[in-house]
Amino acid sequence: MGFVILSFAFSGFLSMRQSFVGDTGKADVNQRLKTIFASIGPDMIQVGEGLTDTAFPLLEIEQRTIPAKLPERPSDTVTSDITIRRTLIPQTLTSCTAITAGSTTQPLLVDENPLNTNSFCKRNDNDPIDGWPDTLKLWNQKRTNDPGTIQAYIYDPSTNKGEFFDYKGEIIEDDKGNPVKPNTTNITAVYKVNLDTNNHRWERDYPVGSVIYLMDQRQYKVDEDNKLRLIVNDTQTFELAENTDKLDVTVTLKKVNKDSTTIEPLCKVITETGGPTSCTPSFPNPTTEYKFNQIKSIEISAKVFTKEDVDSDPNNQRKDLRNEEDKTMSQKYYPRNAIN
Numbered sequence: 001m002g003f004v005i006l007s008f009a010f011s012g013f014l015s016m017r018q019s020f021v022g023d024t025g026k027a028d029v030n031q032r033l034k035t036i037f038a039s040i041g042p043d044m045i046q047v048g049e050g051l052t053d054t055a056f057p058l059l060e061i062e063q064r065t066i067p068a069k070l071p072e073r074p075s076d077t078v079t080s081d082i083t084i085r086r087t088l089i090p091q092t093l094t095s096c097t098a099i100t101a102g103s104t105t106q107p108l109l110v111d112e113n114p115l116n117t118n119s120f121c122k123r124n125d126n127d128p129i130d131g132w133p134d135t136l137k138l139w140n141q142k143r144t145n146d147p148g149t150i151q152a153y154i155y156d157p158s159t160n161k162g163e164f165f166d167y168k169g170e171i172i173e174d175d176k177g178n179p180v181k182p183n184t185t186n187i188t189a190v191y192k193v194n195l196d197t198n199n200h201r202w203e204r205d206y207p208v209g210s211v212i213y214l215m216d217q218r219q220y221k222v223d224e225d226n227k228l229r230l231i232v233n234d235t236q237t238f239e240l241a242e243n244t245d246k247l248d249v250t251v252t253l254k255k256v257n258k259d260s261t262t263i264e265p266l267c268k269v270i271t272e273t274g275g276p277t278s279c280t281p282s283f284p285n286p287t288t289e290y291k292f293n294q295i296k297s298i299e300i301s302a303k304v305f306t307k308e309d310v311d312s313d314p315n316n317q318r319k320d321l322r323n324e325e326d327k328t329m330s331q332k333y334y335p336r337n338a339i340n
Contacts, residue, residue: 028306029304029306029326029327032241032242032243032244032304033302033304033328033329034329035240035241036228036240036241036244036302036304036329037300037302037329037331039220039230039240040220040300040331041331041333043084043086043218044084044298044300044333044335045333045334045335045336046086046335046336047059047084047085047086047298047335048084048085048086048292048335049086049087050086050087050088050089050090051085051086051087051090051213051292052090053157053211054291054292054293055157055160055291055292056085056155056160056292057085057160057272057273058084058085058086058292059082059083059084059085059251059270059292059295059298060081060082060083060084060270060271060272061080061081061082061083061249061251061267061268061269061270062080062081062083062269062271063078063079063080063081063268063269063278064078064079064080064081064221065077065078065079066078066079066222066223066224066246067224069224069226072226072243072245072305073226073245077245077246078246079221079222079245079246079247079248080246080247080248080249080268081219081220081221081247082219082220082221082247082249082300083217083218083219083220084217084218084219085153085215085216085217085218086215086216087213087214087215087216088142088150088214088215088216089138089139089142089214091134091135091138091139092135092211092212092213093107093109093135093136093139093195093211093212094109094120094209094210094211094212095107095108095109095120095154095206095208095209095210095211095212096108096109096110096111096118096120096121096208096209097121097208098205098206098207098208099154099202099205099206099210100202100205101202101203101204101205102201102202103201103202104197104199104200104201104202105202106171106194106195106196106197107154107194107195107197107212108121108192108193108194109121109133109136109193109194109195110122110123110133110136110190110191110192110193111191111192112175112190112191112192113191113192118208120208120209123190132190133190133193136170136190136193139167139170139214140170142214143167143169149166149167149168149198150166150167150214151164151165151166151167151215151216151233151235152164152165152166152167152195152212152213152214152215153165153212153213153214153215153217154206154210154211154212154213155210155211155212155213156204156205156206156207156210157209157210157211158207159204159273160272160273161204161272161273162204162210163202163203163204164215164217164233164234164235165197165198165200165202166197166198166200167195167196167197167214168196168197168198169195169196170193170194170195170196171193171194171195171196172190172192172193173191173192173193174190174191175191177192195212216232216233217232217233217234218230218231218232219231220240220247221247222244222245222246222247226242226243226244226245226305227239227240227241227242227244228240228241228244228247228302241304243304243305243306244302244303244304244305245303245304245305245327246302246303247300247301247302248300248301248302248303249268249298249299249300249301250266250267250268250298250299250301251266251267251268251270251276251295251297251298251299252264252265252266252267252295252296252297252298252299253265253267253276253279253283253290253294253295253296254294254296255283255284255289255294263281263283264296265279265280265281265282265283266279266280267279267283270290273287274286274287275287275289275290276290295335296334297332297333297334298332298333298334298335299330299331299332299333300330300331300332300333301328301329301330302328302329302330303327303328304327304328305327306327
């Protein structure tokens with residue numbers, strides 16, 4: 001009799017322990033999923049904030065295959081990398097000289113030399129009392145008020161490509177080539193201005209008229225070590241969550257055709273220069289007709305591993321009782337910005 005009672009007690013203990021372990025694992029999964037969306041969510045809502053150029057590649061989605069890696073990843077997995085951009089201030093600067101790939105040319109913003117007839121080089125100054133170009137003044141204030149190095153982004157509208165560089169400061173001269181720092185008591189007009197890029201070496205050619213933004217870029221991607229990472233401005237990397245299986249991103253677009261009919265393609269890829277692809281139904285002429293303000297919503301699904309997935313168990317004694325839905329969370333976002 002004692003043996004029977006002991007057997008029932010032991011069976012009950014195992015059942016309670018399994019329930020406890022299951023609840024603990026479920027809480028861990030839920031916590032990681034909540035962490036992922038707490039990080040991604042605000043950026044999805046603010047994507048494109050402050051930008052009015054609808055041709056600018058504000059959102060990129062790329063699909064990538066993560067190779068199988070036992071025990072947690074028994075087969076290759078397709079995941080989505082998502083990149084979003086937004087401005088720190090809406091005012092932009094313009095390079096009034098061409099920049100050659102491989103050079104360390106400092107972008108020229110102002111050149112009041114009468115022999116320079118390029119309209120891009122003329123000073124934008126609606127309040128000339130301090131001799132400081134209005135937009136450059138705002139940039140300088142943002143740079144001096146924010147600690148550390150600020151990143152700027154130069155963009156060629158003809159190719160939809162650009163790159164980040166350090167915005168270290170301004171190189172300002174008067175008409176005699178002397179350094180000038182305009183203020184309210186020194187009304188010497190700015191004659192020539194270059195941006196100090198900390199000797200950045202350019203990856204591409206940029207023609208006259210290339211636009212320069214104070215911009216923030218954020219990319220979310222799952223690496224081969226199963227960690228979700230946030231990469232800021234191509235320079236800083238932050239680890240957000242471990243044991244992440246994949247991200248799956250679907251963008252719903254809304255396009256009005258010439259005959260006033262409307263289509264709403266679901267797209268898995270949006271390239272930097274070529275617009276949306278992998279769409280159902282297909283998006284016609286994506287390179288020429290796609291604009292950011294056609295984005296209706298962005299749906300992101302994240303899937304994580306459980307402890308049982310990750311722990312090697314050659315005897316197969318552990319069983320993960322959670323199904324695929326328990327390891328997955330989805331959210332849909334509606335970008336809120338000046339464009340749409």
